[in-house]
Amino acid sequence: DMDPVVCYTVIKVPQLTEVPARYDDLKNLYVALADKNEQLSQANEALLRSNQELSQYAYVASHDLQEPLRKIRIFGDLLATNNQLSGKDRFLANKINKASERMSFLIRDLLTYSKLLKTEVEYESVDLNEILKAVFSDFEVSIQEKKAQISFGELPVITAVRLQMNQLFYNLLGNALKFTAPGESPKIEIESVAMDPDTAAREFPGYNPALSYIKLVFRDHGIGFESKQAENIFKVFQRLHTRDMYQGSGIGLALCRRIVQNHQGRLFAVSQPGHGASFHIILPVTHASEQKKGPE
Numbered sequence: 001d002m003d004p005v006v007c008y009t010v011i012k013v014p015q016l017t018e019v020p021a022r023y024d025d026l027k028n029l030y031v032a033l034a035d036k037n038e039q040l041s042q043a044n045e046a047l048l049r050s051n052q053e054l055s056q057y058a059y060v061a062s063h064d065l066q067e068p069l070r071k072i073r074i075f076g077d078l079l080a081t082n083n084q085l086s087g088k089d090r091f092l093a094n095k096i097n098k099a100s101e102r103m104s105f106l107i108r109d110l111l112t113y114s115k116l117l118k119t120e121v122e123y124e125s126v127d128l129n130e131i132l133k134a135v136f137s138d139f140e141v142s143i144q145e146k147k148a149q150i151s152f153g154e155l156p157v158i159t160a161v162r163l164q165m166n167q168l169f170y171n172l173l174g175n176a177l178k179f180t181a182p183g184e185s186p187k188i189e190i191e192s193v194a195m196d197p198d199t200a201a202r203e204f205p206g207y208n209p210a211l212s213y214i215k216l217v218f219r220d221h222g223i224g225f226e227s228k229q230a231e232n233i234f235k236v237f238q239r240l241h242t243r244d245m246y247q248g249s250g251i252g253l254a255l256c257r258r259i260v261q262n263h264q265g266r267l268f269a270v271s272q273p274g275h276g277a278s279f280h281i282i283l284p285v286t287h288a289s290e291q292k293k294g295p296e
Helices: 018-080 087-116 128-138 140-146 162-178 197-203 252-262 288-293
Strands: 124-127 149-152 157-160 187-195 213-220 266-271 277-284
Touching: 018 087, 124 128, 124 162, 128 140, 128 162, 140 162, 157 162, 157 277, 162 187, 162 213, 162 252, 162 277, 187 197, 197 277, 252 266, 252 277
Parallel strands: 149 187
Antiparallel strands: 124 157, 187 213, 213 277, 266 277
């Protein structure tokens, strides 16, 4: 007979002193994370209050400026139409009128920008084809006078703020019509493409994998600009040209970017001098709040 073989299993039990030490480490880590979360929450609340106060301040300041400016324009008109004024005095009165008119446009755009800082907006299903059609109607005279050639395809229906989409399209089309070389007719192309997840994640740092995205492109063949100015053009009151060359307040593209940011999207521009500019708008098809609701 063979002798029986006895097997042993060795189990290493951690020393009792190791468990409290690891527990203390986890506890300290939890406390540190909770403290960081509290700091971030307070910082977010402070930022929200700051934005609300800034919005309110800009609205009140702009609104209060309109009344005295209106009086300046009225009295300026009276002076300019006074037959007793000399040629030089009439010239100065017209300068006052033009300056006050420019200030009026600035105040109007500043008011519009301040309203975009507010978060209480209503999202709805918006057919971008209807928006584009309405904007074409607004620019009908300008399109005919400049003999603009505009091509466009079918645009999608997305969840958005209708008024803000109208403002976005209005500003981008207005820019494309405006920034052309003297004597040349504007050539504008507007297109929409669905974005696959990889492309959306690559082009949009704020990409949300739970959402589907589309890209709109407004492309013109106008004067263009240096690529180093691609971010500066979206700053408030930033101008690349003098008012004598191209009129405007310098807020239009800042408004556009703010609108796109309000919709959790991205707006950027690509251009070269003399080769036109392309404005790329990445937008979610549905708003994040709609995703949270789910099917009813």
